[in-house]
Each structure stands twice: as structure tokens, then as C-alpha cells.
């Protein structure tokens with residue numbers, strides 16, 4: 520007999536808001552980065568916002584709702600290997616939160632975003648544009664960071680985002696597994712006894728205060744350069 524299913528909260532509101540705002544900021548960063556000079560102040564602000572969001576997500580990965588916690592989605596190499604092997608065999612292993620490949624891509628995304636922002640802090644186009652730390656960092660660092668920011672990091676991010684979006688579309692169309700709707704409304708239809716993520720008024724307020732604290736840390740980091 521199969522156990523009865525019900526809608527279970529998997530992605531708490533802070534995780535979902537984080538995802539939407541992060542996606543919009545990153546999109547804005549690519550547009551303002553490519554359009555150049557006049558939009559650069561906005562580029563910097565969006566970059567600082569991304570940093571505050573990544574800091575928030577790191578803290579939320581420790582204190583957030585059950586399925587947003589790192590312990591519940593960061594896979595071991597063995598789990599990734601078994602997952603890929605079972606996918607190649609066409610086996611279907613439903614996952615409640617991120618599957619092992621999804622977990623790996625979340626971590627990679629957070630690391631690449633951190634690197635992109637850190638390199639932005641040190642970037643200098645030697646004409647009019649410079650990140651807040653470029654003036655006092657050793658020239659060799661600035662050169663390396665500028666090359667990373669404008670050539671390597673942005674390409675890595677584009678590749679990862681294209682992979683990210685195409686894999687959720689692949690899961691939707693080929694595997695008939697809709698990962699997108701739960702990222703929007705938070706719930707998945709699962710056996711009733713599945714562990715749910717805490718998503719109450721208090722936990723949302725807690726998340727907001729964490730994000731405010733993270734924004735303050737970013738503000739202090741930016742000021743370090745002046």
C-alpha cells in the first residue's frame with residue numbers, strides 16, 4: 520500500500536526570495552557590465568547585493584529550513600557518482616530537496632559568485648572604472664582579478680547558469696519532474712510523513728535580520744577600500 524501524499528513545505532520563503540532576487544541581480548549585472556560606463560554605479564550596487572545574498576545563503580545553509588541546510592543537500596563524491604550512474608541506467612530516484620547534482624551545482628554557483636564579486640572589488644579598467652579595493656591592492660592582484668572578472672569568471676558563470684536552466688527544463692520535459700513550481704510556491708507533493716522545512720512568521724523575520732546583518736558586513740567590506 521502506498522502512503523498518502525500531501526503538500527509538504529520544502530523551500531521556505533527566504534530561500535525562494537533569495538533565488539528570485541539573486542537571479543534578477545545576476546541578470547542585471549550582466550546587462551550593466553556589458554553596457555558599461557553610465558550603468559557602472561548600478562553594476563556595483565547589484566554586485567554588493569549579490570554578495571549580501573551569498574553571505575545570507577551561507578548562514579541560511581546552517582540555520583535555515585530543513586531542506587535549505589547544507590547538511591541536507593551537500594553530497595559526498597560517492598553520492599554524486601552513484602546518482603550519475605543511476606541516471607545513466609535510466610533509474611529514477613526521487614529526491615526531496617536538491618538531488619546530488621543539484622546540490623553540487625548550488626555550491627559551485629555560490630563559489631563562482633563569491634569569486635566574481637571578490638574579483639570585481641579589485642577590478643580596474645585603467646581608464647575610469649575601478650572596484651573599491653583596486654586602489655590599494657598590489658598591481659599584480661589587480662591585473663589578475665581584472666582578467667578573471669572580465670574574461671574567465673563571467674564565462675564560467677554563463678556556462679553554469681545555462682547548464683542550471685537547461686537541467687531544470689530537462690527534468691521538467693524529459694523526466695516529468697517539475698522542480699520549478701516548488702521553487703516558486705515552496706511545496707512538493709510527498710508522503711505525509713516527509714520532514715517539512717520550518718517556514719513561519721518568526722523564521723522569516725529571523726531570515727530578514729540575518730540578511731540585514733549580512734548587508735552591514737558588505738557595507739563594512741566596501742568601506743575598507745576607502
Ligand code: HEM
Nearest residue numbers: 534542545546616617618621625628680684687698699702
Ligand atoms: C541568473 C539566473 C539564476 C541563478 C544565479 C540561479 C541560482 C540558483 C541557486 C543558487 C539555486 C539554489 C537555491 C537554494 O538552495 O538556495 C537555484 C535553484 C533552482 N533554480 Fe535557479 N538560478 C537562476 C535562474 C533560474 C531560472 C531561470 C530557473 C527556472 C527556469 C531556475 C530554477 C531553479 C530551480 C527549479 C531550482 C531548484 C532545483 C532543485 O530542486 O534542486 N533558476 N538556482
Ligand code: HEM
Nearest residue numbers: 548552553563566635636639640642644648649650669673
Ligand atoms: C556576481 C557579480 C558580478 C558579475 C556577474 C559581474 C559581471 C561583469 C561583466 C559581465 C562585466 C563586463 C566585462 C567586459 O565586458 O569586459 C563586468 C565589468 C566590470 N565589473 Fe562586474 N560583475 C559582478 C560584480 C562586480 C562588483 C561587485 C564590482 C565592483 C564592486 C564589479 C566591477 C566591475 C568593473 C569595474 C567592470 C569593468 C571592467 C572593465 O571594463 O575592464 N563587478 N562585470
